[in-house]
Every structure is written in structure tokens, then in C-alpha cells.
Amino acid sequence: MAVEQKIAEVIETSNSEFLAECYDLDSVPALGSMVRTKGKGCQIYGIVYTSATHSIEPGRRIAARGKAAASEADVFKANPQLAKLLCSDFKVLVVGHSPDKAIYQYLPPSPASIYSFVYACSPVEVKQFTQSLNFLNLIIESRSTVAPDEVIAAFLRYASLTHPAPEEFLVKAGKELAWTLSNDIRRLDSILKRLQP
Amino acid sequence: MTENEKANVRLGTVIYGSLTQGVHVKLDPARSVEDVTVGRYVAIQGEKKRFFGMITDISLEAVDPRAMVMPPDISDPFIAKVVCGTTTYGKLSVLPMLTISGIAGDTEGPQPAKTVPPHFAGVELASQSDVEMVFGKEDKQRFYVGTPLDMETRICLDMEELVKRSNGVFGKSGTGKTFLTRLLLIGMLQKSRTTSLIFDMHNEYGWEGTSEKDHKVKGLKQLFPGKVAVFSLDEKYDQRRKVKSDFVVKIGYDEIEPEDMQMLRSVLNLTDLAVQAVYELARHFGDDKWLQSALDLFDSGDKEFASNHDIAESTWKNLLRGLRMLQRFKFLVPHAPENTVTTILEYISHGKSVVLQFGGYDDIAAYVLVANLLTRRIYDRYREMVDIATSADTKKPDQLVITIEEAHRFLSPEISSQTIFGKIAREMRKYNVTMLVIDQRPSGIDEEVMSQLGTKITCLLDNEKDVDTVLTGVSGKSELKAVLSKLESKQQALIFGHALPMPVVVKVREYGSADSYKELGPTSSGEKAHKTDGLDDLWG
Numbered sequence: 001m002a003v004e005q006k007i008a009e010v011i012e013t014s015n016s017e018f019l020a021e022c023y024d025l026d027s028v029p030a031l032g033s034m035v036r037t038k039g040k041g042c043q044i045y046g047i048v049y050t051s052a053t054h055s056i057e058p059g060r061r062i063a064a065r066g067k068a069a070a071s072e073a074d075v076f077k078a079n080p081q082l083a084k085l086l087c088s089d090f091k092v093l094v095v096g097h098s099p100d101k102a103i104y105q106y107l108p109p110s111p112a113s114i115y116s117f118v119y120a121c122s123p124v125e126v127k128q129f130t131q132s133l134n135f136l137n138l139i140i141e142s143r144s145t146v147a148p149d150e151v152i153a154a155f156l157r158y159a160s161l162t163h164p165a166p167e168e169f170l171v172k173a174g175k176e177l178a179w180t181l182s183n184d185i186r187r188l189d190s191i192l193k194r195l196q197p
Numbered sequence: 198m199t200e201n202e203k204a205n206v207r208l209g210t211v212i213y214g215s216l217t218q219g220v221h222v223k224l225d226p227a228r229s230v231e232d233v234t235v236g237r238y239v240a241i242q243g244e245k246k247r248f249f250g251m252i253t254d255i256s257l258e259a260v261d262p263r264a265m266v267m268p269p270d271i272s273d274p275f276i277a278k279v280v281c282g283t284t285t286y287g288k289l290s291v292l293p294m295l296t297i298s299g300i301a302g303d304t305e306g307p308q309p310a311k312t313v314p315p316h317f318a319g320v321e322l323a324s325q326s327d328v329e330m331v332f333g334k335e336d337k338q339r340f341y342v343g344t345p346l347d348m349e350t351r352i353c354l355d356m357e358e359l360v361k362r363s364n365g366v367f368g369k370s371g372t373g374k375t376f377l378t379r380l381l382l383i384g385m386l387q388k389s390r391t392t393s394l395i396f397d398m399h400n401e402y403g404w405e406g407t408s409e410k411d412h413k414v415k416g417l418k419q420l421f422p423g424k425v426a427v428f429s430l431d432e433k434y435d436q437r438r439k440v441k442s443d444f445v446v447k448i449g450y451d452e453i454e455p456e457d458m459q460m461l462r463s464v465l466n467l468t469d470l471a472v473q474a475v476y477e478l479a480r481h482f483g484d485d486k487w488l489q490s491a492l493d494l495f496d497s498g499d500k501e502f503a504s505n506h507d508i509a510e511s512t513w514k515n516l517l518r519g520l521r522m523l524q525r526f527k528f529l530v531p532h533a534p535e536n537t538v539t540t541i542l543e544y545i546s547h548g549k550s551v552v553l554q555f556g557g558y559d560d561i562a563a564y565v566l567v568a569n570l571l572t573r574r575i576y577d578r579y580r581e582m583v584d585i586a587t588s589a590d591t592k593k594p595d596q597l598v599i600t601i602e603e604a605h606r607f608l609s610p611e612i613s614s615q616t617i618f619g620k621i622a623r624e625m626r627k628y629n630v631t632m633l634v635i636d637q638r639p640s641g642i643d644e645e646v647m648s649q650l651g652t653k654i655t656c657l658l659d660n661e662k663d664v665d666t667v668l669t670g671v672s673g674k675s676e677l678k679a680v681l682s683k684l685e686s687k688q689q690a691l692i693f694g695h696a697l698p699m700p701v702v703v704k705v706r707e708y709g710s711a712d713s714y715k716e717l718g719p720t721s722s723g724e725k726a727h728k729t730d731g732l733d734d735l736w737g
Contacts, residue, residue: 171275178280178284182284185263193270196275
């Protein structure tokens with residue numbers, strides 16, 4: 001088995017979500033992708049719900065530097081210090097954990113450990129995790145993200161590709177959403193419209 | 198093969214309901230409302246009992262009423278697939294009718310359901326074994342009449358049980374009443390010790406009848422040559438059809454009694470006063486001579502009798518016209534050479550059923566006259582026989598089933614209390630005589646008589662009044678009404694009542710093909726000897 005490539009490190013953590021900083025600038029995982037990290041005695045699974053690249057100092061604003069540059073890459077060439085002054089991070093909504101082989105689609109007893117490494121989940125892991133879809137309401141009910149519907153749609157689109165019959169998976173997921181959103185047909189409709197690739 | 202050949206096809210879950218209104222079942226998302234039909238049987242597995250019921254209605258529902266006014270974009274097939282069964286779903290109304298068994302090992306037979314299955318009990322299409330448990334298997338007494346909708350299981354009627362009470366076959370014209378009746382009569386011959394007397398107005402039961410597709414189908418005599426005798430009113434018709442009847446019926450004027458005229462009042466267009474005049478004539482000349490005497494009076498133009506008895510001229514003329522109509526019937530003769538009633542009873546006492554064919558006399562007046570006249574006398578004799586057997590403690594005569602068509606002519610509310618048929622329907626069960634009434638306008642039949650019918654077999658009816666009449670007094674009437682009005686116009690019938698544990702819609706078994714005859718012949722070895730392929734030549 002290939003050695004797993006860590007992509008980030010947890011720098012802020014709570015029971016329901018964590019913030020992870022990428023090792024490389026501008027290399028955040030895609031919106032709605034699934035990542036894994038460590039908690040106390042368990043693996044914690046989460047879905048990326050937002051990501052950002054910003055100055056490492058909160059008080060220091062980034063200024064535009066490319067007026068004389070021919071291309072965007074030239075900006076970094078001319079200012080090599082930028083890679084050290086900027087950072088990329090992403091926020092992850094915790095959707096499940098696995099203390100042993102079994103996967104539980106509810107919040108772990110304790111948050112992800114600080115400084116624990118974050119790995120992108122492989123398609124096999126995603127497929128395994130999405131055998132059950134009970135976690136969807138954790139995202140629907142989430143107050144942290146401004147666009148939970150986008151996150152759900154992005155994740156399901158991605159997850160469907162890990163299944164042998166993507167459309168069947170999407171219908172199953174859609175039905176799960178329909179149960180949860182039975183009192184909000186408009187919202188259901190808008191998510192469903194985003195589910196198709 | 199249909200899908201429910203595979204055992205336990207799950208349909209959905211019970212969500213709410215009541216014993217009287219039926220339970221409501223939410224259809225599983227995987228099932229389409231189009232897969233289920235009204236009238237199908239389902240089994241509901243409760244915690245302690247297994248319920249057996251029938252689908253009585255199918256509806257479309259939505260978890261949120263807003264979904265119906267502002268539906269999701271179902272033009273997108275993906276969205277349509279998702280919302281079907283979740284946001285919107287199908288709902289079945291199921292009437293639990295019986296509990297068929299408890300937990301494994303319980304061998305109790307079907308019992309009327311006295312409670313409902315619990316919330317979220319699983320609902321399945323009834324399996325073959327469920328249906329067999331309810332309706333029984335074909336055996337010495339049970340006759341296979343048809344199959345439930347979309348199933349191959351045989352629905353059987355307990356013929357011994359069926360004939361103990363009067364029964365009715367109803368349905369619009371052309372819905373298969375005759376075929377159904379023929380099957381029932383065969384069932385009686387095959388599976389019970391009953392003899393039948395059939396007043397065959399349209400010559401359909403004794404010899405060949407024709408199916409709607411215009412091919413010939415065998416009659417009872419051809420299938421049971423040793424057990425059926427064909428009596429005929431019309432020799433000429435027999436000659437034309439090359440049919441050999443066992444007996445030609447002649448009825449003497451002396452056999453017609455004033456009560457018979459009472460029955461004929463409406464068909465002969467007689468006034469009440471004219472009927473009174475008949476009684477007057479009978480009082481004067483005697484019950485057996487009044488008709489001959491009246492005809493003599495008319496022939497001689499003698500009006501003295503009328504004036505002596507205060508009979509108005511118009512009444513006299515009305516009666517004259519009526520009696521002249523009767524005279525047209527060639528089977529009416531001043532004196533009959535043989536007594537028909539005695540002959541019929543002789544055949545019946547030997548266990549032979551009698552089909553009385555009316556030949557060319559398909560006039561309702563002839564039918565009412567003959568059926569009423571013969572039945573009344575047979576009733577008297579049968580009653581006498583039963584009384585004697587009871588007092589001597591000997592074997593009572595076998596059950597007799599009298600089959601009449603156009604039953605509303607005999608059993609309408611105005612006359613049913615006076616006619617013999619009304620009496621048989623009401624009380625003759627005790628004397629081992631019951632009726633099989635066939636009619637297309639059940640609403641014309643007296644309510645009291647209808648209520649006494651044990652088992653009712655009804656093909657499609659679409660007149661509101663007829664449907665109401667047929668279903669009077671049945672539990673789950675409104676549900677059955679929906680089922681009845683949705684019957685196909687051919688080969689389907691709703692059967693309910695005494696001989697069955699619960700109402701059932703059947704696709705009536707096939708009759709008329711060479712294969713069908715194989716199973717419809719006699720079952721006893723003695724009868725089988727008669728049944729050869731050359732039968733038609735023998736009788737034809």
C-alpha cells in the first residue's frame with residue numbers, strides 16, 4: 001500500500017469541526033471532499049466545507065503585487081517571501097468517527113487532536129463511509145457553514161463516483177435528503193438540482 | 198407468471214387506520230402504485246397474528262401538502278425518481294378481513310378479524326399458501342370457480358355449504374352470468390349430492406350454448422349424461438336443433454290456478470280487477486276448470502257470467518286478451534297426457550337434475566307461468582316428503598336447487614310475498630329446497646329476499662341502485678362498492694357471503710375449451726364410463 005500523503009495539520013479543533021492548515025500554499029482540498037484525522041483513540045472523518053488562503057498575521061493585509069508581472073507565477077518568483085507570509089487552511093465538518101473497524105456516523109466523544117495530521121480520504125474509504133447516509137443531517141443542520149447545500153451536493157457528487165452505480169447512489173442519497181427535508185420542498189429541490197454532474 | 202408467485206412480495210407498512218374503515222398502508226418507495234390493483238389480497242404480519250385483507254383503495258399522498266401545490270421539478274427524471282416514495286408516496290387502503298394464523302404452529306382456521314395489525318406492521322401480497330389457507334383446496338366438496346386477480350391460486354367454493362341456502366348471480370347483460378351459472382351448476386353436480394331444476398329460458402344450460410365469441414360450448418347434459426335430463430316445452434325447437442329431450446312438457450288448462458294468473462298480472466297486462474275476476478271464475482267453476490270454462494264463455498260470447506258477477510265489460514275484455522295470449526302457447530293443452538310435476542319429481546328422486554328448456558317460448562309470460570306453476574307444486578310435494586321423512590325419522594330427500602332467470606319478475610317487492618319463489622327464498626331452506634336466482638337488475642328484487650340470499654356472486658354492475666342492493670348488509674360495503682364497479686366486463690366476479698370466509702374477486706375459470714371439459718366432467722367412476730369423446734355423435 002502506498003504511503004499516505006498528509007495534506008494538512010489540525011490547528012483549531014472542536015467536537016463538531018476543525019480547522020486545518022495546509023503544508024503547501026494554495027493546495028487546499030476541494031469543497032465537499034472527505035478528509036480524515038486522528039482523535040483520542042479513533043479516526044475522525046470530516047467534510048471540507050470552506051477553505052481560504054490568507055496572511056499568517058491577522059492584522060496584516062495582503063497587498064496586490066502583480067502590476068508589473070507578466071504572469072501570476074512571476075509574482076511569486078519576484079517575492080519568494082510570500083510563501084512564508086501566506087497560508088492556506090480549510091474548515092472541516094466532523095461527520096463520523098471510527099474507533100475500530102466500524103464507522104459511526106455521529107460525532108466522536110472528543111474533538112480531533114490538535115496538530116494531528118490530516119489526510120485526504122481515498123475513493124475506497126469514501127465508498128465505505130457512504131454505505132450509510134445517516135450523516136447527511138449533520139451537514140443539513142450545521143450552523144457553521146453558510147452554504148450547507150453546496151457542501152452536501154459537492155460531497156455527494158464526488159462520493160457517487162466511488163460507487164459502481166453513481167446514479168443509483170445519488171437517488172438513494174436524494175431519498176435520504178427527501179426524508180430529512182420533507183418540510184422544505186424548495187430546499188430539497190435546489191439540492192437535488194445540484195446533485196447531477 | 199405473476200410476481201407474487203414468489204412468496205412474500207413486500208408492499209409497505211401499516212401507518213394508521215381502524216377496523217371499520219380499514220388500515221392505511223404506506224407503499225414502499227420501491228413499489229409503484231401502478232403495480233397494485235384494487236381487489237388484490239394482502240397479508241399483514243402483526244406481532245401475534247397474520248391478517249388477511251383486500252386492497253380497497255389506492256391513493257396518492259404527500260408528506261407536506263405544499264409539495265402538491267408547489268411540486269419539485271419532476272420534469273427532471275432524477276428528481277422525479279427521488280421524490281417518488283419519499284416526499285410523495287402511494288397509500289393503500291386495506292380492509293383486514295380475517296386473521297389466518299397466529300405464530301408458527303397455530304393451526305386455527307381463518308377467523309373474522311376483530312382487531313387491526315399494529316403500527317408499521319409489514320404488508321405483503323398474499324402468497325399462494327395464504328390464499329389456500331383462506332379458501333381451502335379443491336377437494337371432494339370444494340369446486341374451483343376461478344382465480345383471484347393476478348394470482349394462479351384456485352379459489353374454491355364449498356358446494357355442499359353453498360346449496361344449503363339460496364344464492365344469487367347478478368351482473369349486467371353480457372358480463373358472463375350464464376357462464377358463471379353453468380359453472381356453478383356443474384359444481385353442484387360434481388361436488389355435491391344436490392339435484393337441480395333449471396328453468397332454462399334461453400336454452401343455454403341443457404344442450405350446447407354459445408359463447409360471446411360465437412363458438413359452441415357444451416351443456417350440462419353433454420357433460421353429465423347420466424345425471425341430467427333435458428325437458429322441453431317446444432318439440433319443434435328440439436327438432437330444429439336436433440336435440441333429443443327426455444320429456445316433452447305439456448301443461449293442462451286444469452293445472453293453471455288463479456294464483457298463477459296473479460303472477461302473470463304484469464306480464465299479461467291484467468288489471469287487478471281482471472285478476473279478481475279469475476278468482477271469481479275459480480270460485481264458480483272450481484280451480485281446475487275455471488280456465489276451460491272461461492275460454493268457453495269467451496268463445497260463445499256469453500256475457501251473462503260477467504254481468505251476474507258484477508264484472509265490468511272492460512275488465513272482461515282485459516281478461517279475454519290475457520287468456521288469449523296464454524292460448525298461443527302450444528304447450529298448454531286442455532288435458533296434459535302426463536303429469537309434469539310427477540315426472541320431474543321422479544327424475545329428481547333418482548338424483549337426476551332437470552333442465553327445462555323453453556325452446557322457442559322465450560316469452561317472459563311463458564317463463565313466469567311455467568316456472569311458477571311447476572315450482573309451486575314441487576314445493577308442496579317436497580315439503581310433504583320432508584315432513585314424512587321427519588316424522589318417520591328416515592332420510593330426507595336430497596337438496597334441490599331451483600334455478601330461475603330474470604328473477605326480478607318473480608321476486609319484485611310487489612309480488613314476492615305472494616309467489617312461491619319468495620317463500621322458498623325466505624323459508625324453504627328447512628325443506629331442503631333452495632334457489633339460484635339469476636338477474637341483471639337486482640334492485641328489482643325484494644329487499645327481504647335479497648337479504649336471505651346466502652352467497653351472492655356478482656359480475657359487473659354499474660347502476661348505483663343495483664350495486665347498493667347487492668351489497669346491502671355486507672360489512673365493508675363502501676369498499677366493496679369500489680371493487681365491484683371496477684370489475685372487468687368479462688370473466689370477473691365478486692363472490693361474497695355464506696360459502697366463503699370473505700369477499701373475493703375472481704377471474705372466473707375457463708369454460709368451453711377442450712381442456713376445460715377434462716376437469717368439468719363427472720368425477721365418480723360410474724359417470725366416467727359415460728363420458729366418451731364420441732358423446733356428441735351419440736346425442737347429436
